[in-house]
Amino acid sequence: MDSRQLRYFIAVYEQRNLSRAADQVSVAQSALSHHISNLEAEFATRLFERKPRGMEPTAAGERLYEHARIILRAMTEAETEVREGARVIAGNISIGMANSAVKAIGVALMRTVLSQYPKLKLSLTESMSGATLMHLMASNVDLALVYNPPSEKELIAEPVLEEEMFCVGIPKLVGRSKAPIRFEELSRLPLILLRYGLSSRALLDDPVLLKRLEANAILHANSITGMTGALVEGLGCAIATKLFAREELDAGRLVAREVVAPKLIRTLYLCRLRNRPMTYAMEEMSRLMLALIAEQVRSGGWQATLVG
Template structure:
């Protein structure tokens, strides 16, 4: 027995005919007949007597009507109650965002919250993935978008998308060509690494390759702006995404080349503390984030593959 069967039963009870009930529910008569037969079979009782002038409820039908009305009223009340809660979402939610996530959805997330949830206070915290995880574990943020978080029982991590890494730098540094560059060739270049706090895996999951990059790195920085300035100044090149240095690439100040042998990827996760109880404000913010990420990928603003 489910809510649809009860709703169809109530319509038949009110109209005393399958045709009238079908019109009010906007379904085919055959569909109503099918659901009524299944309901009667499940309950083991006939619910209506078929008479020339229509359907008349049996004693079992009258009893079921009493229960069905109460159940349907309770379901409607629950729906109204939850709708009222959604319409008055309030509270405070802090979201920790990786740099790429800020660029892709940060402004849109703030705009949606202001327009649709005026009683919700949104706090956006931009930081490197490793630092964001520390903030999440210390309860300084409620939700975190981070790359390649280490597996741990205290975190609930949901993979959202996968990005392909590229080499970014000036043309005179990485070559005036769109041809792919191998990892072995890349390791001969002066690399600038974005330090990720406690989580170097935020750049790559390949630990051995990370160690090689760290050993060859000319500079290591924990500032995206410092890396951008250093790349434009020709101090080195960096592994990142096209979104990472989008403005500089579009202006022509920097160039990018695909990386092969192997292709390098990273995965963005939505992380939460596993045992933290959910709130309406948190669930609302999470849904907004997931929707905006899907839109950004679908529109091409975020070059990635949804997972």
């Protein structure tokens, strides 16, 4: 098996048709079919079912596709690294960020890459923290900024900052007082929780408190925009940071009260996969993101405490 065979396999997988795949990789259809047959012989299993409507991947074909993408991307990065050395940061870099991180440093990161790293192609993926971690574990991104990741042996997680959590909602629900709100009182409010974002489980170790919090949730949202809109409409309140609802808080549409007894803190981590070698681009983007985060925290744009 070589890189050419993997490229041919990926073309057939994505096109689901030998003729179209042959056109894509500029080889004869018969030659492409021969390469696929050789791969199947090497793995001693069928990678595709030949059907009248085209090529349908088998379970083995599905698994090989995921590995093939990772292998070819690693080979491309290795070629760039060896050719360019440390002279220039070049190639492709894919970064995943939780929504709050994008709000704080996303534009600054893109601006810096465009102005200072002209040979680097950045792909920035924004999602809720849990989904961002899944992107990393599936090797869809090279680096990820996520909150409270689980302890996984495949993961290298560097703590970056800690953020205090607040009870956020309209004054009618959470009160106009700036005084802290006790968890006991918070747990009786109509709560909207993020389903795939920062889970309450990442904030609370006490199973009794956790059960009370989740039992009182009136909604589980998978959308930051939808959740913010629901808060402004007074449908419920949320456990969130001030950065999460910064615009609505500044406009007075929402208020935030510190949660105490217990105080709720979340930690942002810079994560990468342990089995993924660091490239020059990954090292440089890690350094850049940490610098941008530190700048935001020190300027007051991100109300958090740097750690690590």
